[in-house]
Amino acid sequence: MKKFFVSALLFxxxxxxxxxxxxxxxxxxxxxxxxxIDEFLFTAKKNGETDLSNQKSxxxxxxxxxxxKLKVADAEAEGLDKTESFKEELDKYKAQLTSDYLSDRPAExxxxxxxxxxxxxxxxxxHILFFLPQETVSKDTVAVYQQALTAYQRIQKGExxxxxxxxxxxxxxxxxxYEQVRSFFPMRTVKAFEDYVYQMxxxxxxxxxxxxxxxxxVKLNRRILNPGRRQVSHILxxxxxxxxxxxxEETYKLAEEVYQLAVSGKDFAELAKQYSSDKGxxxxxxxxxxxxxxxxxxxxxxxxxxxxxxxxxxxxxxTRFGYHIIKLEKNLGVQPFExxxxxxxxxxxxxxxxxxxxxxxxxxxxxxxxxxxxxxxYAELQAICxxxxxxxxxxxxxxxxxxxxxMRIDTISFAQNEFAAYIxxxxxxxKTYAGDFMQEVLDLCIHDILTNMERKNLTNKYPEFKLLLxxxxxxxxxxxxxxxxxxxxxxxxxxKLEEDWIxxxxxxxxxxxxxxxxxxxxxx
Numbered sequence: 001m002k003k004f005f006v007s008a009l010l011f012x013x014x015x016x017x018x019x020x021x022x023x024x025x026x027x028x029x030x031x032x033x034x035x036x037i038d039e040f041l042f043t044a045k046k047n048g049e050t051d052l053s054n055q056k057s058x059x060x061x062x063x064x065x066x067x068x069k070l071k072v073a074d075a076e077a078e079g080l081d082k083t084e085s086f087k088e089e090l091d092k093y094k095a096q097l098t099s100d101y102l103s104d105r106p107a108e109x110x111x112x113x114x115x116x117x118x119x120x121x122x123x124x125x126x127h128i129l130f131f132l133p134q135e136t137v138s139k140d141t142v143a144v145y146q147q148a149l150t151a152y153q154r155i156q157k158g159e160x161x162x163x164x165x166x167x168x169x170x171x172x173x174x175x176x177x178y179e180q181v182r183s184f185f186p187m188r189t190v191k192a193f194e195d196y197v198y199q200m201x202x203x204x205x206x207x208x209x210x211x212x213x214x215x216x217x218v219k220l221n222r223r224i225l226n227p228g229r230r231q232v233s234h235i236l237x238x239x240x241x242x243x244x245x246x247x248x249e250e251t252y253k254l255a256e257e258v259y260q261l262a263v264s265g266k267d268f269a270e271l272a273k274q275y276s277s278d279k280g281x282x283x284x285x286x287x288x289x290x291x292x293x294x295x296x297x298x299x300x301x302x303x304x305x306x307x308x309x310x311x312x313x314x315x316x317x318x319t320r321f322g323y324h325i326i327k328l329e330k331n332l333g334v335q336p337f338e339x340x341x342x343x344x345x346x347x348x349x350x351x352x353x354x355x356x357x358x359x360x361x362x363x364x365x366x367x368x369x370x371x372x373x374x375x376x377x378y379a380e381l382q383a384i385c386x387x388x389x390x391x392x393x394x395x396x397x398x399x400x401x402x403x404x405x406x407m408r409i410d411t412i413s414f415a416q417n418e419f420a421a422y423i424x425x426x427x428x429x430x431k432t433y434a435g436d437f438m439q440e441v442l443d444l445c446i447h448d449i450l451t452n453m454e455r456k457n458l459t460n461k462y463p464e465f466k467l468l469l470x471x472x473x474x475x476x477x478x479x480x481x482x483x484x485x486x487x488x489x490x491x492x493x494x495x496k497l498e499e500d501w502i503x504x505x506x507x508x509x510x511x512x513x514x515x516x517x518x519x520x521x522x523x524x
Contacts, residue, residue, distance in 0.1 A: 035069060071482065112344055124181070127181070161205065162178065210436075232304050235262070238277040255322075381402070
C-alpha cells in the first residue's frame with residue numbers, strides 16, 4: 001500500500017487479538033507524547049521477527065520502535081499532520097476501516113459467490129407482464145392479479161405463452177407487455193424476478209409473480225450452460241452500400257468471394273479494411289469487442305459461438321444487415337469471480353440487493369442489541385397500506401395516533417407512529433406495492449439504527465480499532481517525512497542521510513523508556 005508498511009515495522013492492516021489483553025501502562029514517552037503498552041505490543045505482535053521474551057530481541061525492537069516514533073514526532077513538528085491531503089487520506093482510511101467493522105465481509109462474499117454461481121447458466125424464458133400503477137395499494141392489485149391468473153390458466157391448458165401475450169398486448173399495450181428473453185443473466189433485473197426464475201425447472205410456467213413492475217407470468221423454456229465470451233473479427237458485406245442495393249444473391253456471391261480469399265490465406269484484417277461496410281470495426285481489422293450470449297443478433301451470435309478454434313473462419317452468415325464472414329480471435333470462458341465481484345458488490349450496495357449483503361451483520365447485531373419486534377403492531381400499519389401508500393400524507397394521518405411499541409433495540413423503544421414518521425422523512429424504496437415499500441423502509445430503518453449503535457461502540461468493543469487507526473495515521477506521517485528527508489534523494493546518498501537524520505532526532509527529542517513495564521508486558 002505505502003512504503004512504510006515495508007520499510008518501517010512491517011505494518012499490515014490486520015486485527016490483533018493480543019491488543020485486547022494488553023495493559024494500559026506507558027511503554028515510552030517520545031517528544032513528550034506517551035506511547036501505551038497496548039500500542040507497543042500491538043506493533044510488536046505484527047512484526048514476525050520480534051520475540052519479546054528474548055532480551056536481545058526486545059531491546060532491538062524497542063530501538064526500532066523508538067526511531068519510528070521519533071520520525072513521526074518530526075513529521076508532526078513539520079506540520080505534516082495538518083495538511084489537507086493528510087486529513088483526507090486519514091478520513092478515507094477511517095471510513096473504510098469503519099465499514100469493515102460495520103459489516104460481515106465473509107457473509108457478503110458468500111452472497112456474491114452464490115449469485116456468481118448463477119452465471120454458469122443462461123436462461124431462455126418468455127414472460128407476460130401485467131403492469132401495476134406506480135403506487136399500488138392492495139385493492140389496486142385485485143383486478144390485475146385476476147387478469148394475470150386468467151392468462152396463466154389459459155397457458156396451463158395448452159395455449160402458447162407468446163400467442164397469449166401477443167393477443168393481450170394487442171388489446172391493451174398500455175397495461176400488458178410480453179417478450180422472449182433468449183439469454184437471461186443474473187444481476188440484470190429486479191431481485192424478486194431473478195430469484196424466482198433461477199429456481200424454476202425447464203418447461204415450467206409460473207403463477208403470477210409480483211415485482212415492482214407488476215405481475216409476471218413466466219415460462220422457462222430452457223437452461224443453457226454458459227459458453228462464456230467470444231472475441232471475433234468480421235467482414236460485413238451489406239445488402240445496401242453507398243446508395244447501391246444488391247440482391248441477396250449478389251450480396252452472397254461477393255461474401256463468398258471474400259470468404260474464399262480469407263480461407264486461402266489472405267490477411268483477414270486487410271480484407272476487412274477493404275471490403276467491410278462496418279467502418280468502426282474495419283479500421284481495427286474487423287475486430288469487435290468481447291461479447292457473450294444475448295449481446296449480438298441471433299444469427300451472428302449462433303455462428304460466432306459455433307466456431308471452435310481461434311483462427312477459424314465461418315462461411316458467410318446472413319443477418320438483417322447483410323452477410324458476415326466471422327473469424328474467431330479468442331475463446332474466453334465465463335468472466336472470473338475475482339474480476340466481477342467488485343462491480344457486482346457496488347451494484348448490490350446501491351439497490352435492493354443490499355439487504356442480502358447486510359443480512360448476516362443485521363442478524364448478529366439484532367442478537368447483540370436484544371432486538372424485539374411486535375408483528376401484531378406492525379400488522380396494524382400494514383392494514384393502513386390496504387388503502388393508502390406509505391408516503392401518502394393520509395397514511396400518516398391514520399398512523400399518527402398508533403402508539404404501541406413496534407420494536408425495541410437495546411433499551412430504546414420505537415412506537416408505530418414513530419416509524420410512520422420515519423417513512424415520511426426517509427421514503428427510500430423503489431418498491432411500488434405499498435406493503436413491499438413499507439417492509440423495505442422498515443428493514444432499512446432497523447439496519448440504520450443497528451449500524452449507528454455499533455458505530456458509537458466501535459472503540460469500546462474493539463480496542464484494536466483505535467490502534468489500527470493510529471497505526472495508519474503514524475505510518476502515513478512516516479511515509480511523508482521519510483520521502484521528504486530521504487527517499488527523494490539520490491540512492492547512493494540515502495544511507496548516510498538516514499544515519500544523520502536518526503542522530504539528529506535523538507538529540508532533538510527527549511525519549512523515556514519504561515523498561516519495567518515493557519519487561520513485565522513481555523512476559524505475558
